[in-house]
Amino acid sequence: MDRSSEDEAAGIDETGPEAEDDTGEGGPPARQRGIQSIDQSLLLLKCMMELNGPVTLTELAQAAGMPASKAHRYLASFAKAGMVFQRQRSGRYQLGNLALELGLAAMNLSDFTNRTADRLYELMLATDSTALLSVWGNHGPTIVRWERAESLIATSLGLGTTLPLLNSANGLIFFSYLPRRFTTDVLRRELKLRAKTGLTDLDTSKAGLEELIRQTRARGFANGHFIPGLHAVSAPILDWQGEAVAGVSLITNEEVSSPENEKVRRLLAFCAENSAPAIPQGRAAADEG
Structure with missing residues (x-):
């Protein structure tokens, strides 16, 4: 026709x-x-x-x-x-x-980071957990917003704190959702430090790191125990290209590693609401005309 x-x-x-x-x-x-x-x-x-x-x-x-x-x-x-x-x-x-x-x-005109920061207090109330927002800085993930829950958690973290790439939930999010050119230098520094201190908790071979990224992206969130005695779960705020523009973390005294955990579910929903909508892949054209 x-x-x-x-x-x-x-x-x-x-x-x-x-x-x-x-x-x-x-x-x-x-x-x-x-x-x-x-x-x-x-x-x-x-x-x-x-x-x-x-x-x-x-x-x-x-x-x-x-x-x-x-x-x-x-x-x-x-x-x-x-x-x-x-x-x-x-x-x-x-x-x-x-x-x-x-x-x-x-x-x-979309400002995902500021929009997320404005709503971080809501997440803290909904999960009864301390919530923090970080962005990628020159030296790695850097905390830029902090909302403390009533059950105050004693920690050395604060505004301006830089988190490790491989040993924190927030760092793993940026490592998994940023292009390599952003994380290469920080990764190199951390691998040297890990070799010097003898840390062996992760497989830091190329294949091991690729698998770490694959698992994190498959789950959509990451866990970490950067601070002894505390549990953290983090998820990304994604832009239109599916890259992390920010990371949102919950810090709690309880284990939050299951996707069925209510805090994890609320975190994932919060990050999805404040991320860019996924751009659908184009369907095959019916013709060349």
Whole structure:
């Protein structure tokens, strides 16, 4: 079916959204109808994003729950604005350059670290555990926010403390979720120190470290016992590329190594809520047109 055949089958033209969306008697005020019209058009864009690839008019209309003729009028307006474009050969629709520019602008304005810091107190209350936020600094993971639970834990940790890469839950998160170029120097220093002090608690061979990363990413969190007598669990705040922009940790007197543990579950949910949405992998195009 060529570009126009499906449109003709749906009985549609190129005139844009109907005027009746903004006129008429007995219904809501015109301004409200205009807002409803925008809501419906944005739903169409959302469905296009979720379908994740070039789609037919029929597929898109069904996903949005609206008649194909109505969907086409919205698409015609979006195409004029550059929000979508229609492939010449197949007639399928996909998001356009303006949609890309808006997405990039939103990504640039996203401040995951500050947003997480503002909500860290909520996590502390929800888990009744001391919560801390760290970012990657010149010498490794550095604590930048600290919310103490009522059951105060005596520890030497504080704002500005740098945590080890391999021997702390927070460090393992950055080691597992940052590109190697960020962690190479810190890792080299730690491996030299471990060799000098005779630490053998970890397999620090290349294969051993790769397995450590694999396990951490598979679980989505890391545990550590950097401070004797205390247990820590950490999870990442991820950006649009799936890289750690921050690490969030809970420090407690109890074991928190199971993914079924309530504190771990709340931590993972908190980090997911404050991370960038995962960017879906594109589905295979139905054609090359």
